[in-house]
Amino acid sequence: MKTRILFVDDEPNVLSALRRMFHDMRGEWEMDFAQDGPTGLTMIAEQPFDVVVADMRMPGMDGAMFLREAQIHNPGAIRIVLSGHSDRDMIMQTVRPAHQFLQKPCRPEELKAVISRGLSLREVFLDERVKNVVAKLDQLPTVPRLYAALLDVLAQEDPSVREVSALIAQDVGMAAGLLKLVNSAFFGLRTHVSSPAHAVNLLGLDVVKALVLGVGLFGRFDKEAFHDFDLEKLWSHCLGTARLAREIAAQEDAPSEAREHCYIAGLLHDVGKLVMATNFPELYLEVIRACQAGQGTILDMEQHFFGASHAEVGAYLLGLWGVEDAVVRAVYLHHEPGRDRRAGFSPLLAVHVANRLEHELVVISRDYAINPLDELYLAASGLAPRLPVWREACQKVLEQGGADSGG
Numbered sequence: 001m002k003t004r005i006l007f008v009d010d011e012p013n014v015l016s017a018l019r020r021m022f023h024d025m026r027g028e029w030e031m032d033f034a035q036d037g038p039t040g041l042t043m044i045a046e047q048p049f050d051v052v053v054a055d056m057r058m059p060g061m062d063g064a065m066f067l068r069e070a071q072i073h074n075p076g077a078i079r080i081v082l083s084g085h086s087d088r089d090m091i092m093q094t095v096r097p098a099h100q101f102l103q104k105p106c107r108p109e110e111l112k113a114v115i116s117r118g119l120s121l122r123e124v125f126l127d128e129r130v131k132n133v134v135a136k137l138d139q140l141p142t143v144p145r146l147y148a149a150l151l152d153v154l155a156q157e158d159p160s161v162r163e164v165s166a167l168i169a170q171d172v173g174m175a176a177g178l179l180k181l182v183n184s185a186f187f188g189l190r191t192h193v194s195s196p197a198h199a200v201n202l203l204g205l206d207v208v209k210a211l212v213l214g215v216g217l218f219g220r221f222d223k224e225a226f227h228d229f230d231l232e233k234l235w236s237h238c239l240g241t242a243r244l245a246r247e248i249a250a251q252e253d254a255p256s257e258a259r260e261h262c263y264i265a266g267l268l269h270d271v272g273k274l275v276m277a278t279n280f281p282e283l284y285l286e287v288i289r290a291c292q293a294g295q296g297t298i299l300d301m302e303q304h305f306f307g308a309s310h311a312e313v314g315a316y317l318l319g320l321w322g323v324e325d326a327v328v329r330a331v332y333l334h335h336e337p338g339r340d341r342r343a344g345f346s347p348l349l350a351v352h353v354a355n356r357l358e359h360e361l362v363v364i365s366r367d368y369a370i371n372p373l374d375e376l377y378l379a380a381s382g383l384a385p386r387l388p389v390w391r392e393a394c395q396k397v398l399e400q401g402g403a404d405s406g407g
């Protein structure tokens with residue numbers, strides 16, 4: 001079946017340009033075009049779409065209003081907003097029902113990539129339970145400005161390390177936080193990292209990009225303010241999981257892109273906890289208390305009190321922020337990998353195992369019940385016999401303080 005896509009834009013030129021641009025997609029896409037919101041809604045009422053793409057600024061019903069209506073009448077569609085404004089964060093705040101954001105003018109490949117990304121993350125984006133939790137956030141947690149800027153630079157054809165490093169160096173606070181982290185025991189690098197450029201060369205662009213997101217998200221909270229929820233411990237668990245996930249990938253001889261995805265997914269896998277605990281501290285405290293009282297795992301208790309888990313909420317937000325699909329999927333299922341049927345190695349597998357090993361090998365806090373390993377999933381992956389090797393390798397990484405370098 002073809003993917004049904006609706007484009008809504010008040011400018012006839014834009015619509016005809018889209019029509020021309022995607023002429024070669026007719027085999028896969030069935031495209032409809034509307035010149036205003038109400039017309040688009042009539043088309044939706046006739047037959048729902050898989051994807052709706054709306055311009056932000058339109059007379060009468062604007063893009064935000066249209067997408068809000070589309071959310072109600074065509075809840076199964078991925079919603080993409082096109083805007084002339086470059087402030088991604090501002091747009092995502094105003095257009096809460098949007099799943100993806102694109103700045104106008106955009107190249108056809110960009111729009112194609114965003115559409116296919118939205119479709120592949122459908123399961124994450126269209127989960128009602130998650131949507132309900134996210135809708136309760138007064139404000140969507142904002143992406144660190146620098147991260148958004150990095151995404152823009154990296155979207156260019158050939159981004160140079162120099163350009164990226166210069167951008168990081170401009171954000172003095174972030175650059176300092178990043179260097180402090182990279183030079184800390186978590187990285188156990190043998191050399192002192194003296195500049196963002198040095199960090200990028202040593203660790204790779206993707207890792208530095210993920211660290212910017214992690215440092216930015218974790219760094220904005222006053223860690224003292226959360227007495228019952230130890231943010232510091234969570235951050236160090238995330239850093240540890242990242243390293244172990246990458247080590248497991250290395251043990252499996254995974255290509256460097258997959259290793260990076262493992263690292264990033266490990267680093268961000270529990271970001272949903274951060275968001276839930278800082279936005280709803282009292283309710284999250286109940287989750288923790290119930291876990292401590294042995295009423296169930298953290299996942300069960302989050303489902304019970306919030307209706308969705310930190311894995312699902314985290315993945316949804318990472319998806320909105322444009323983090324790679326493979327990473328979003330690994331975060332989404334890190335406690336329930338069995339929902340993914342693919343055999344063999346994947347970032348999901350690495351993060352699932354690394355999360356468990358990190359809890360097992362590092363200080364165990366009673367706040368977190370140990371995450372069970374999904375034995376059936378491991379067996380189905382065909383990699384269960386590798387577990388002792390991974391455990392030993394991870395142990396070594398932790399002992400060494402992890403002298404690692406990007407790859």
Ligand SMILES: [Fe+2]
Pocket residue numbers: 269270310311334335
């Ligand atoms: Fe988790």
Ligand SMILES: [Fe+2]
Pocket residue numbers: 237241269270355
């Ligand atoms: Fe975790």
